[in-house]
Amino acid sequence: MKIGIVGIGHTKFGKTSEGIEQLMMSACTQALEDAGCPPDMVDAIYIGNFSSSFYSQCHLPAVLSSAFGGGKEITRVETACASGGLALKEAVIAISSGLYKTVLVVGVEKMTEASTDETLAILARAASRTEQKHGATFTSLFALIAQRHFYEYGTTEVHLAKVAVKNHKNAKCNPFSHFHQEVTIDEVLASSIIASPLKLLDCSPISDGAAAVLLTHQNISSRFKKSPIYVIGIGHDTAPVSLYDRAVLTSLPAVIGASMKAYQTSKLTPKEIDVAEVHDCFTIAELVQIEDLGFCEKGMSKVLIDEGRTDVAGDIPVNPSGGLKAKGHPIGATGVSQIVEIVKQLRGEAHDRQVTDAKIGLCCNIGGSGASAIVTILRRE
Amino acid sequence: MKIGIVGIGHTKFGKTSEGIEQLMMSACTQALEDAGCPPDMVDAIYIGNFSSSFYSQCHLPAVLSSAFGGGKEITRVETACASGGLALKEAVIAISSGLYKTVLVVGVEKMTEASTDETLAILARAASRTEQKHGATFTSLFALIAQRHFYEYGTTEVHLAKVAVKNHKNAKCNPFSHFHQEVTIDEVLASSIIASPLKLLDCSPISDGAAAVLLTHQNISSRFKKSPIYVIGIGHDTAPVSLYDRAVLTSLPAVIGASMKAYQTSKLTPKEIDVAEVHDCFTIAELVQIEDLGFCEKGMSKVLIDEGRTDVAGDIPVNPSGGLKAKGHPIGATGVSQIVEIVKQLRGEAHDRQVTDAKIGLCCNIGGSGASAIVTILRRE
Numbered sequence: 001m002k003i004g005i006v007g008i009g010h011t012k013f014g015k016t017s018e019g020i021e022q023l024m025m026s027a028c029t030q031a032l033e034d035a036g037c038p039p040d041m042v043d044a045i046y047i048g049n050f051s052s053s054f055y056s057q058c059h060l061p062a063v064l065s066s067a068f069g070g071g072k073e074i075t076r077v078e079t080a081c082a083s084g085g086l087a088l089k090e091a092v093i094a095i096s097s098g099l100y101k102t103v104l105v106v107g108v109e110k111m112t113e114a115s116t117d118e119t120l121a122i123l124a125r126a127a128s129r130t131e132q133k134h135g136a137t138f139t140s141l142f143a144l145i146a147q148r149h150f151y152e153y154g155t156t157e158v159h160l161a162k163v164a165v166k167n168h169k170n171a172k173c174n175p176f177s178h179f180h181q182e183v184t185i186d187e188v189l190a191s192s193i194i195a196s197p198l199k200l201l202d203c204s205p206i207s208d209g210a211a212a213v214l215l216t217h218q219n220i221s222s223r224f225k226k227s228p229i230y231v232i233g234i235g236h237d238t239a240p241v242s243l244y245d246r247a248v249l250t251s252l253p254a255v256i257g258a259s260m261k262a263y264q265t266s267k268l269t270p271k272e273i274d275v276a277e278v279h280d281c282f283t284i285a286e287l288v289q290i291e292d293l294g295f296c297e298k299g300m301s302k303v304l305i306d307e308g309r310t311d312v313a314g315d316i317p318v319n320p321s322g323g324l325k326a327k328g329h330p331i332g333a334t335g336v337s338q339i340v341e342i343v344k345q346l347r348g349e350a351h352d353r354q355v356t357d358a359k360i361g362l363c364c365n366i367g368g369s370g371a372s373a374i375v376t377i378l379r380r381e
Numbered sequence: 382m383k384i385g386i387v388g389i390g391h392t393k394f395g396k397t398s399e400g401i402e403q404l405m406m407s408a409c410t411q412a413l414e415d416a417g418c419p420p421d422m423v424d425a426i427y428i429g430n431f432s433s434s435f436y437s438q439c440h441l442p443a444v445l446s447s448a449f450g451g452g453k454e455i456t457r458v459e460t461a462c463a464s465g466g467l468a469l470k471e472a473v474i475a476i477s478s479g480l481y482k483t484v485l486v487v488g489v490e491k492m493t494e495a496s497t498d499e500t501l502a503i504l505a506r507a508a509s510r511t512e513q514k515h516g517a518t519f520t521s522l523f524a525l526i527a528q529r530h531f532y533e534y535g536t537t538e539v540h541l542a543k544v545a546v547k548n549h550k551n552a553k554c555n556p557f558s559h560f561h562q563e564v565t566i567d568e569v570l571a572s573s574i575i576a577s578p579l580k581l582l583d584c585s586p587i588s589d590g591a592a593a594v595l596l597t598h599q600n601i602s603s604r605f606k607k608s609p610i611y612v613i614g615i616g617h618d619t620a621p622v623s624l625y626d627r628a629v630l631t632s633l634p635a636v637i638g639a640s641m642k643a644y645q646t647s648k649l650t651p652k653e654i655d656v657a658e659v660h661d662c663f664t665i666a667e668l669v670q671i672e673d674l675g676f677c678e679k680g681m682s683k684v685l686i687d688e689g690r691t692d693v694a695g696d697i698p699v700n701p702s703g704g705l706k707a708k709g710h711p712i713g714a715t716g717v718s719q720i721v722e723i724v725k726q727l728r729g730e731a732h733d734r735q736v737t738d739a740k741i742g743l744c745c746n747i748g749g750s751g752a753s754a755i756v757t758i759l760r761r762e
Contacts, residue, residue, distance in 0.1 A: 019510070050439075051433065051434075051439065052432065052434065052506060053432075053433065053434045056506060056510065056513060057506060057509070057510050057513075058431075058432065058461065058503075058506040058507075059460065059461035059506070059507060059622065059748055059749045059752060059753070060459075061459075061460040061619060061748070061752075061753055062460070062461065062619055062620070062621075062622040062748060062749055062752030062753050063509070063622055065619035065620065065621070065622070065752065065753070066509070066621040066622045066623065066626060066752070069621075070619060070620045070621045070626075070634070071618065071619065071620070071638065072619055073617045073618065073619065074460070074619055074753070075458055075460065075467055075470075075471065076458065076459045076460060077456055077457065077458050077459075077471075078442075078457045078458075078459060079440065079442040079443070079455070079456065079457060080439065080440040080443065086456055089456075090456065090458075090471060093474060093475050093478045093480055094474050094478070096478040096479070096480070097474045097475070097477040097478035097479075098477070098478075099474055099477070122439075125433060125437060125438055125439040125440070126439075126440060128438070128444070128447070129400070129437060129438050132437060132438075236454045237452065237454065238442060238443055238446035238451060238452065238453055238454065238455055239443070239446065239451045239452070240443075240446070240447040240450075240451045241440065241443040241444055241446070241447045242447065245447060245451075253451070257452065367440055367442070367443060368440045368443055371440065371442075371443030371446065371447070372440070372442055372443050372446070372455070
């Protein structure tokens, strides 16, 4: 069976006064309009959202149902920062089962409502309880991964900085980005150290935002305005939550597992991917995923970034949207936002950041310190 | 396609020193042992859980994967107090899609770790933001429903008290219950007023706990020790989250919608249900659901409770487990716990609370003030 995306919606990422209901409805309405789909035709909705702890409203399925006037079958799914990708997976499963024909997927997070202390406390929960007891935070876990990657493969702070420079440059061309200013290598290297070797400009920001896609069964896709972009593979995998339970620090085993499943289902190899959105919550995360997804040998991502091969004009463009790093990272929205960007790239609607003649795209959405991962492959026909 | 439950697991509900990982693993391990299923045979796991705000760990899919040694496809779903029922629905969809053959569903909540103030704040989020601004809480919303039910149908505080008395009596026969003491009508009526007319003994408690079921496709159910109890209908519906957006206060429109879908799928009528577990977060909720599920005419639940027809020995036994009221209400666990009880009843394993020759059972699991509902119908063959 073939399932296609016929509508996309995306709010501006960043700090906003809009509430979570408005953010969800804004992205959903855009996706429905893009597809030319009346709201009544939507059989079900899957919400990707990480935490109601950021704001004073939970039970989001009921909140979104209210906005639609009630009566929709709505499910929220969560697996930390990979919640959006997981929502897409569940929607694909539900259409495959025959229960629904047309399903909306919306990822959303309203992060700026919480105080800094609350935000730190919530994000610290990405670590296992044992890691938390030892003072580990979301950033320090990725700092450990970076330190080990430096030690094993000779990657340096400059390579990390180049990821930030590239992604800020791309984000400047994306009207929905949190940041629109470019940064230089020197600026990244001179920014405050958060958890060595990661500096402020190696980290994705605290953002609000939502993104939505409308999925349909191929049998009815001709009813919509836009040609479908097909979901041809989704892989999902999990790994131990604590870094100390993993065999190596320099790979994310869930990314390897999820991508193997996605490549198998789609009968594709990494070489056939024209463009990728990967989960650069920190610059080191982009480099590790480039390797784990098979775009280069282990340890060789530094060469790709040095040679500009992951630029929009390179042979394997990565994060043309600006990535989490510069487009922003409203947690639950991120996985769906990646899908929206790849759909734009495959439709040829990405304007100044368009990858030439992109036909096959990949999204890699990870949760926490990489303990869960969803890899999705999309194709234009 | 037929999907059956071949294994069940349930922890003691109440306050425990066990962490959320231990609670999940205890219920999962019991369900696997009950079925005679090796952990490797489990293709995926769905977790029903309401809020990580109660404790200092989130990203539960990764936590549970770690406990299994990594590599499982695990999804957390949430729709407030109906999270457990929704997890079952998603697991059924996933098996129907052909992606998986054997799926574990675990509902869990660790509520006693939060302070009283935190618990109040989290539970207040069951109300819409506008309701919250006007001081509404989870209890006061159901108190409004009760007041209106009294006004419209002549239901009284004594009828509510009789629900508590029945459910405490049933809970005494359930080794997993939070409470094992019986209460009298006078004790219920004399207990502290929480939100008039609801008193302390009309309210479900703050509990920790987990429950799990193992689902399989009929083609492989013969590989397991226990005969399957089939899931023959699941209905899911949502309604506006704010009470003021609903046409009437005395019905839960999502329960009516979800039960109609479940009856249609199973081709059954309310008269054919032998035993039901309904969502008595407050005593009034049981009476409203008895009516909305079609076990009697609107407004006539008072007659059923007066005549003892919902007792274990009655013609439509309701909450033989003790219900949320007395068995306890660890939010995410509740929907799965209801399923476990009905499986026991249909297997004939419910001992002193066994409903004679029960063949068809129903579970009604609602979220918040009834803004979402999942109704599941199970049958022994």
